[in-house]
Amino acid sequence: MRGTFRHAADFVCSLLIFLTACIPDAPRDNPLDPASPYFRNSGVLTGKVLSFYEPFLGIPDAQVTVLPSGPSTLSQSNGSFSFSDIVPGDISLLISKAGYASDTVRTTIVLAQNTNVQAHLNALPFVSSCVIVTRKVDQWWPGPSYSAVISSVVGDPDGQGDIASVLCTVDTASFPMTFIPEPPHYQVTINASSLPTKNLEWLAGKSLAIVVQDKPKGTTNGKSFAVSRIIQQTVIPISPTALDTAVSRPEFQWARPNASFPYSYKLELNRQDQGVPTLIWTQDNVDPLLTSFQYPDSLPPALYFWTIAIVDEYGNLSRSKEASFIVTGEPAP
Template sequence: MARPPLHRLYLSLPHAVPLVTRLAICVVVAVGLAGCLGDAPHSNPLDPLSDAPVTAGEVSGRVTGIYPPFDGRGGVRVRVMPQGGGTERVTTTATDGTFTLDGIPGGRILVVAEADGLAEASVETDVVAGSTSEVLLQLNALPVVTAQTARTVHIERWFPDVPVFRLEVDADVTDPDRPSDVDAVALVVESLGFRAPLTEVGPGSYEAALDAAALPGGQVQSLLGQALRIEVTDVAGAVALGPPLALVRVIEQTPLTASPQGLVTLAANPPVLEWRPAALPFAFTYRADVFLIDGAGIPNLIQSADGLSPATTTLPLAAALAPGDYYWTIWVTDAAGNRSRSKEAGFRVP
C-alpha cells in the first residue's frame, strides 16, 4: 500500500524579526498543531492517566511446616495488612497450604499466618501494581501436653522425727512436628513467680518430686488455690502451656499402725497387719507396704496392697516371711492421688 504524502509546513519570517519573537511564534504554532492532532491515547492500564488505571496487585504464597518435606499446612488463617494504612484482607490456606489474595494496593505489606496449635509467622514484602508477589511462611507446630497430674505427699517418720511434705508432678508431652522437638519441660506457677524443671524418665514422660523447702514459702500448702501449669519449650524456642492444674488438698492427718510394731518378734508367721481406722472428711483408700531390711540396713519393698477399702483395718499377709528384720507402713490416698503415710512399724521374724 502506498504511504500517504507527507505535508510539511514552512514559515517564512523576515530576517529582521528578532530571535525571541521567532521562538515565540514557533511555540504558538506547535501548541496549535498539538490541539489539532488531539491527545495521545492512554489505553495502557498501567498508565496513571488511563481511564481505568491498575493500582493493585496480587499476593500469592504457601504455608508449610519447618522440617522436610515441608508439607503444606491447610486451614491456616492468612492476614495481609498494608503498612501504609488500608483495609486488612484475610483468607485461609487450601489443603496444600497455598493461598492467593488479589486487589492488594501497591506498596509495603505485612503477611501473617496463624492457626491454633501453631506458632505465628510473618513476612514483609512489596506489592507492585499489576503483578504478583510470592511469599513463603513456615509455621512451627507447638508442643502439646497430653497428660498431667500434680499431687501432695505427707510422710511421718521416726528418724529424723520431722514430717516430710512433697509435691509430685508428672507430665506426658509430645510435638506434632516430631517427638524429638521437645527441648524442656517445667512446672510454672505464674502467680508466685515459681518455675521448676521436670526430668525426662522415658520417651515423652517427665516428672519432678519437689520437697517443701524448694517450694514458695517453704511449704506445699502455699500452692493450694494456685494455678499450676506444665510449660513445654521446643528446639525452636516456641513455648506451650498445658491446662491449669489445681491441688485439691494436703492430707495433714496420718494413719496410725497398731500391730505388729515396736520391733516385736513375731509369734505367728505370716503376720496380720492391723491399723487404726482413719476418720477423714473425704473419700480415700488404704495402701500397706512391707519392707525387708537387708544386711546393709537398706529397706527393700517386698509386698504392697493398694486400693484397700476405708472400712478395712487389717491385712493378713498371704505367705510366711523369711527370717529377718522388717517394717511396714500404712497410707491413706484420696481420689486425686494426694496421700499421707504413717511412721514405720518394725518387727522381727525369727
C-alpha cells in the same frame, strides 16, 4: 533568494503540522501505560503457608492478612493463597491459625508482576493433662516430710523432640519438670523445704500451671489446677512392730485414722539388706473398714519393715512410720 528559502521553510512546517493533525492517536491498550484504560496500579501476591519443619506440609485454613488493614483470606487445603490488586510497594503479611505461633512476612509488590512468598508456622505445644498429689511421709527421724508430686502429659504436633522445656509454675516460683519415658509424661516433686514458707500449706489455695516451650520458643500455658487436700491424719501400725519376731506369713494390724473423707489403704513391705531397703510387696485399695491384712505368701528369714498409708480419692497420701520386724527360722509351709 533568501525570501524563496524562507517561503519554502514555512511551507514545509505548515505541511508537517497538517499531516500530524491528520494522524490518529496511538491506541492506549498497554496495561503499563498510566493513560491506558487497562492500567492497574497493582500487583499480584501468591504464596503458601507451610509447616515449620520438613517435609513442609501445607497448612489449610490459616488466616492471611495484608497489614495494617488490607484484604484477608484463608489458605487452601494445600496451604496456598493469593491476592490480586495489591498496591505496589513494601507490605507485611500476618499469618495466624489457632494452635500455631503467628508469623509476619515482609515482601515488596511490583507493578503488574506476581510476587510469591512462603510462611512457615510453628505448631505450638499443648498440655493434655496434669495431676497433683500431696504426700505426707512420717519417719522416726527427722520427722514427717511433706511434698507435692506434679505429673503432666504434654505434646507437640511437630513431634515430642520439639519440646524444649516443661515447667510447673505457682505464684512467682517455677519448677523444671523431668521427662519420664514409661509411660511418657513429665514430673516434678516439690518438697516443702523448697517453698517460701518451708511448709506445703503454702500451696493451698494457689493456682498452679504447666508451661511448655518448644525449640522455636513457642510457649503454651496449660489450664490452672490446685491442691485438693493435704492429709494430716496418719495410720498407726500396731503389729508387728519395734523389731517383733514374726511368723513367715505375718498379719499386719493397725489402728484406723480419724478421717471424714473417702479413702483406702496402701500397704508396702520392704526387706532390709545391710541397711538398704528393697520393696518386695505392695497392696493398693485395701478396704478402709479393715484393721488387719495377712501377707499372702511366706517370707524367708530377714529383717523387714512395713508401712501403711491412707490414700484419698484424688491420690493424696499420708504414710505411717516404718514398722520393723524379724522373721527367723524356716519359712512356714
